[in-house]
Amino acid sequence: MASVxxxxxxxxxxxxxxxxxxxxxxxxxxxxxxxxxxxxxFGMLGVLIPQVPEAMRxxxxxxxxxxxxxxxxxxxxxxPMYHLGLFEVFHARWFLFALGFLVVxxxxxxxxxxxxxxxxxxxxxxxxxxxxxxxxxxRAALAAVDAPVLxxxxxxxxxxxxxxxxxxxxxxxxxxxxxTQLATFIxxxxxxxxxxxxxxxxLTGFSADIFTGTGTTAPVFAVSNPxxxxxxxxxxxxxxxxxxxxxxxxxxxxxxxxxQQVASGTTTVNDPFKYGGYRFHQVAYFPxxxxxxxxxxxxxxxxxxxxxxxxxxxxxxxxxxxxASGAILLSDVVAPTDFLSIASGALVRIPSSGRVVWVGLxxxxxxxxxxxxxxxKGNAEDGQxxxxxxxxxxxxxxxxxxxxxxxxxxxxxxxxxxxxAQQLAQLxxxxxxxxxxxxxxxxxxxxxxxxxxxxxxxxxxxTFEGQRxxxxxxxxxxxxxxxxWIATAMLLGGLAITFYVPRRRLWIRxxxxxxxxxxxxxxxxxxxxxxxxxxxxxxxPIPPELEEER
Amino acid sequence: xxxxxxxxxxEISGVEERPQNRREWxxxxxxxxxxxxxxxxxxxxxxxxxxxxxxxxxxxDGIGTVALPEGxxxxxxxxxxxxGRAAPDFVLTTPDGGxxxxxxxxxxxxxxxxxxxxxxxxxxxxxxxxxxYAEHRSEGLQIVAVDLQENGDQVRQFAADFGVTFPIAxxxxxxxxxxxxxxxxxxxxxxxYFVDAGGVVRARVFGPLTQQTIADNLKTIGVxx
Numbered sequence: 073m074a075s076v077x078x079x080x081x082x083x084x085x086x087x088x089x090x091x092x093x094x095x096x097x098x099x100x101x102x103x104x105x106x107x108x109x110x111x112x113x114f115g116m117l118g119v120l121i122p123q124v125p126e127a128m129r130x131x132x133x134x135x136x137x138x139x140x141x142x143x144x145x146x147x148x149x150x151x152p153m154y155h156l157g158l159f160e161v162f163h164a165r166w167f168l169f170a171l172g173f174l175v176v177x178x179x180x181x182x183x184x185x186x187x188x189x190x191x192x193x194x195x196x197x198x199x200x201x202x203x204x205x206x207x208x209x210x211r212a213a214l215a216a217v218d219a220p221v222l223x224x225x226x227x228x229x230x231x232x233x234x235x236x237x238x239x240x241x242x243x244x245x246x247x248x249x250x251x252t253q254l255a256t257f258i259x260x261x262x263x264x265x266x267x268x269x270x271x272x273x274x275l276t277g278f279s280a281d282i283f284t285g286t287g288t289t290a291p292v293f294a295v296s297n298p299x300x301x302x303x304x305x306x307x308x309x310x311x312x313x314x315x316x317x318x319x320x321x322x323x324x325x326x327x328x329x330x331x332q333q334v335a336s337g338t339t340t341v342n343d344p345f346k347y348g349g350y351r352f353h354q355v356a357y358f359p360x361x362x363x364x365x366x367x368x369x370x371x372x373x374x375x376x377x378x379x380x381x382x383x384x385x386x387x388x389x390x391x392x393x394x395x396a397s398g399a400i401l402l403s404d405v406v407a408p409t410d411f412l413s414i415a416s417g418a419l420v421r422i423p424s425s426g427r428v429v430w431v432g433l434x435x436x437x438x439x440x441x442x443x444x445x446x447x448x449k450g451n452a453e454d455g456q457x458x459x460x461x462x463x464x465x466x467x468x469x470x471x472x473x474x475x476x477x478x479x480x481x482x483x484x485x486x487x488x489x490x491x492x493a494q495q496l497a498q499l500x501x502x503x504x505x506x507x508x509x510x511x512x513x514x515x516x517x518x519x520x521x522x523x524x525x526x527x528x529x530x531x532x533x534x535t536f537e538g539q540r541x542x543x544x545x546x547x548x549x550x551x552x553x554x555x556x557w558i559a560t561a562m563l564l565g566g567l568a569i570t571f572y573v574p575r576r577r578l579w580i581r582x583x584x585x586x587x588x589x590x591x592x593x594x595x596x597x598x599x600x601x602x603x604x605x606x607x608x609x610x611x612x613p614i615p616p617e618l619e620e621e622r
Numbered sequence: 623x624x625x626x627x628x629x630x631x632x633e634i635s636g637v638e639e640r641p642q643n644r645r646e647w648x649x650x651x652x653x654x655x656x657x658x659x660x661x662x663x664x665x666x667x668x669x670x671x672x673x674x675x676x677x678x679x680x681x682x683d684g685i686g687t688v689a690l691p692e693g694x695x696x697x698x699x700x701x702x703x704x705x706g707r708a709a710p711d712f713v714l715t716t717p718d719g720g721x722x723x724x725x726x727x728x729x730x731x732x733x734x735x736x737x738x739x740x741x742x743x744x745x746x747x748x749x750x751x752x753x754x755y756a757e758h759r760s761e762g763l764q765i766v767a768v769d770l771q772e773n774g775d776q777v778r779q780f781a782a783d784f785g786v787t788f789p790i791a792x793x794x795x796x797x798x799x800x801x802x803x804x805x806x807x808x809x810x811x812x813x814x815y816f817v818d819a820g821g822v823v824r825a826r827v828f829g830p831l832t833q834q835t836i837a838d839n840l841k842t843i844g845v846x847x
Contacts, residue, residue: 089650091650091654092650095650095654175661180654180658183653183656184647184657185645185646187646265668272665272669291771294810295810297796298796331773331774372785373752375784376745377745377784378742554668555668
């Protein structure tokens with residue numbers, strides 16, 4: 073008795089499958105639809121609620137400042153929303169977990185439909201009850217033919233056939249493109265790859281911005297990294313139209329990996345340079361940079377060697393000075409070296425005359441520019457000048473014309489040894505037409521450096537190596553891109569097979585009175601067309617109900 | 623156990639029209655675990671292939687972090703860059719192809735500086751390090767400047783320009799930098815370690831050095847006292 077009682081209990085225990093409820097949930101189409109809908113809702117939240125800008129992500133101070141800025145809109149909900157990740161929906165762990173769960177959901181859901189489909193494709197049901205020939209959704213009746221004739225016609229129509237005889241009738245099962253029923257799995261795998269690609273991109277995607285000058289190198293990763301790459305800008309080129317509109321920006325790059333040169337090429341705005349899965353996009357071009365090196369005269373050692381952008385501007389007047397006869401003595405931009413409370417200007421040595429005048433810019437109450445001039449050796453009557461832009465005036469017998477105000481590229485605080493923290497560097501047109509660099513420090517004479525001309529001032533030798541353009545390069549790596557491309561190809565292939573290469577199964581009964589054909593209402597129009605084709609191939613009349621509509 | 627849903631059969635023929643609409647329980651392993659493993663393998667494989675693109679350029683054999691020679695660690699604790707611990711040993715190449723082993727400098731105070739020529743603060747502090755070396759070389763001070771993952775030509779050019787006469791070693795993979803805990807939001811470059819004659823870290827500075835901070839930290843290893 074005991075054994076009789078225990079056996080079913082043991083059997084019941086062994087049949088307990090703790091994974092089954094999970095499986096039921098994962099394989100439920102309703103659950104999948106509900107879950108995808110929920111994810112879409114989360115996605116909508118990520119679109120509708122302002123999200124922390126990408127550049128601020130990872131910087132807690134910047135992020136906190138940004139979140140504080142949202143209090144006006146969300147009030148007391150701001151902090152709870154931040155802690156729930158609603159300001160970083162697409163980066164929130166719960167969102168990534170949900171995406172991962174969707175991958176598992178679709179995977180289990182798809183694979184658990186494999187066996188029935190596989191059997192249906194490779195071990196199809198070849199026999200149907202006779203009533204099917206009378207009531208099938210798709211059916212046709214043709215004149216009687218011999219089985220070999222029918223089989224030959226079907227084979228020409230790329231059907232595979234199985235023939236059996238029973239109860240005085242011949243039964244033929246014909247199947248065409250059975251494998252196409254597996255295409256649905258290709259489409260489902262594509263969906264899995266799509267989601268996986270998104271996850272991989274989110275988890276491992278990389279993006280960094282580099283802004284570096286011609287001839288200099290910048291790392292892609294911060295400090296040391298096993299995948300470290302260094303980008304050297306060999307040449308940054310900007311082409312502009314006559315009106316100043318940009319035509320083309322391109323940068324010649326050399327890539328180093330772990331100290332070895334691994335690639336070299338050109339990146340443009342529309343055609344990024346690619347290496348090792350990284351794409352180097354040209355995103356910016358800045359022409360006004362300068363390379364300055366400074367050596368200690370005593371040792372000969374370099375103590376400063378920088379290529380820096382001059383991202384600020386200084387207002388400077390372009391003037392023309394003529395003598396009493398009208399001969400032009402000077403036509404140039406005057407870079408300011410003296411920054412006084414009333415005006416900013418510089419002493420100007422006038423060629424061929426040996427004279428020196430101070431010329432500078434000031435503004436009026438209505439914020440318009442005025443040129444002021446002063447001749448240190450002039451008299452009170454004509455030794456001073458104050459004229460508006462575009463006007464001319466006399467200064468100690470000279471005619472000074474204030475052509476216009478120009479902007480000189482400049483930078484403050486280069487950290488040059490021995491200079492004050494507010495030292496100003498200005499890139500100015502040199503006397504020979506080439507650029508020159510002017511270093512202006514408080515209470516020190518300005519240093520004007522012509523290109524490639526070492527100049528010793530005090531304990532240092534300054535060399536302006538030349539103007540250097542800067543390139544802005546965005547380095548990106550999207551590890552999920554492969555997944556997306558493969559998934560796209562699979563999805564298109566799967567859909568094309570499903571819609572354009574449909575499976576067709578025919579069950580046929582041959583008797584002396586005629587040929588009865590039945591088919592399922594599969595997603596494949598064209599049953600009548602197939603029947604007409606079959607009738608023609610067997611040289612039997614096409615019944616009126618199968619006649620093509622005209 | 624073989625549980626299936628109600629079959630979506632054609633009412634008359636008994637043939638499944640859409641078999642892919644039917645799910646079939648075939649046990650936890652085959653119904654849940656196996657599909658997840660298969661897809662994880664496919665996704666993992668694609669990810670691995672993608673990550674391998676561009677190849678790797680590893681360090682030559684014997685280059686990188688190495689174990690301290692026997693008896694070279696008097697602290698009784700594993701090597702670390704924490705103050706009071708034995709500094710980790712390494713073997714690296716110089717821009718000229720020579721080799722530098724850190725533990726070969728044992729017996730002398732060593733100043734280890736991690737830098738790169740692209741690093742602006744590194745360039746700014748280098749003249750001060752050059753001066754400190756010139757000033758304290760006679761006291762036995764050794765300086766090793768470890769460049770992170772740069773090209774030998776670039777490093778050689780930099781050294782010539784800045785008048786660097788102490789050994790420069792190139793960390794080709796950043797592995798030594800990692801073992802010396804270079805990285806993260808604070809311990810970037812430049813980073814400097816002051817190691818005494820016994821091979822013990824006595825001070826470390828994350829960020830650029832000045833003439834004064836160099837002098838102060840050299841005193842911790844008995845230089846300039």
